[in-house]
Amino acid sequence: MKPYLEKISSNVDLTYEEAADAMQLIMSGESTAAQFGSFVTGLRMKGETVDEIAGMASVMRKMALSVNYDNDLLDTCGTGGDGLGTFNISTAAAFVSAGIGIKIAKHGNRAMSSHTGSADVLESLGININLTPDQVSECIKISNFGFMFAQGFHPAMKHAGPPRREIGIRTVFNILGPLTNPAGAQKQLIGVSDPKVGNIIAQSLKRLGSEAALIVHGNDGLDEITLSDFSQIWILKNGEISTEKFYPESVGVNIQSLSNLQVNNSEESAQMIESVLDGIHGPSRDIVLLNSAAAIFISGHSDNFQAAFDKAKHSIDSGLANQTLNLVREYSQKLND
Template identity: 45%
Template sequence: MIRDALIALVEERRDLTRQEAAEAMREMMRAGLENPTGEVATPAQFGAFMAALRLKGETVEEITGMAQAMREHALRLDVKVQPLLDTAGTGGSKKVFNASTAGAFVAAAAGAKVAKHGNRAMTSNSGAADFLEALGAQIALTPPQVAECIEKTGMGFMFAQTFHPAMKFAGPLRPQIGFRTVFNILGPLTNPAYAKCHVMGAATPELAERLAQVLANLDMRHAIVASGAGNVDDISVTGPTEIYEVRANGVTHRTITPADLGLQQYAPEEIVGGDAKENARIFREVLSGEGPLPIRDMI
């Protein structure tokens, strides 16, 4: 129960087990269902849980349990082509261009089958859904429609608000809280197509390492979690990037630089984007072989 989880976090001052974290998430998910069975979380419990977890710091086991519970309540996407790739950041780079979403187009053009999962902006200027909508995409598609997009074009977008209907309880509460919560971390981990390959960004190396361990727990085939210089939740062209790579035999770490990729290094202000409309305009220029060179290189 979420009440027991709150007691553990606040009074006992201990980490939750994977099962305890999963059950707390299930109660939050049930609160978004029309006819829930079992205990449901209240708005007060939701806010208290998010604050307590943020103050303590989320462990790998807690994040894993909550991700598994969120997956249970998501609409499933069955795609005939495999393996599937997702590209996502966890946020934190408020002014940086939407490189992970733009990069999904490049990956699809190169032959990858991209099952992109994302939402509107919560803590940044432009989320994946905002960016794609500004490009003219229809984002509120059904699971069969998204599967058809992936099978025919190599890329489809799963709008989190459509594919996680139980999240309608948490949706209005998150902006009211006013700080980043575990949901910023969970979004990229709860792909409804169960994509087995991920390229994920994290604002700090410490978070990147934790996410890599969570992805290993979720049985990823191959994943890369990157944390760029200056708290950029992408592979950066402004300095070194810490890479945590997940394969069947575990997690490995290395550091790469723009020079390692044959690129020059740029100043942080050179990869700044804008709102969704501005980022869409920049991306159209990039697709035309123009646009700012730093952003072209970052994509």
């Protein structure tokens, strides 16, 4: 690891192969906690490159437990680290998308630098998150939604978990999570809190062979499509990357403050998700609809954002999204019996 630390501290980029080797050292436990901390902090200060991210992601993918599911799969997730304390919007969007038949393979973890991670809020929703690969596959078949708890599906990451938690800031691992889906989801909606990361993630997904991805960043710093401002969007389709700005008003949603979307813990986040899926109107519903529309659009189930937005509304108003949540809860808890 020392040669790589020397390069990074000298502001020199690693090659794809060097980054992959460094990741191998981390995941095998050969690097120390101090070396890990220096490595990820140095990468962030220097700025992570596409080769570095793709090289590290390739090793994580190889060492992950795999979910075998022979169908189109979509993941909805974010890098976290925006510090805005909103409820788990991408998790809610996953249930809305699954409600209209999109197969969701959601990959997530506990909170590292925020109030609540996707694993935390799913537990608060009464869902058993500790499923095996076969159980995740079966859950997707039954409900269109399956959750892969990162700790369980990336056992070699046990060496990185404790020092990463102690560091407590965004590192390359916030970026790697969305790139290392154990089910190999080829379509993704990814939120980023740092706009400089958006294009890098799009380029990394292209390098890794992703079929389609929508990367979003709210101009207010939110790692989702936001309500309070426009959002920057990077679209990866057919091997090409394009960028555009998205305004909520384009689908009839008014600009609103994020203050009513903030929570203090996973229980509050779960309550907000359930209120949205129960059909309660308000800013929480609006932001879930916007992000669900993004997921539906990039999945290929709608040709344009307005049509995707209308499908998202139907999923909630018909009760299909809520039905999905209940199916996932019921199936996952049966496995505890």
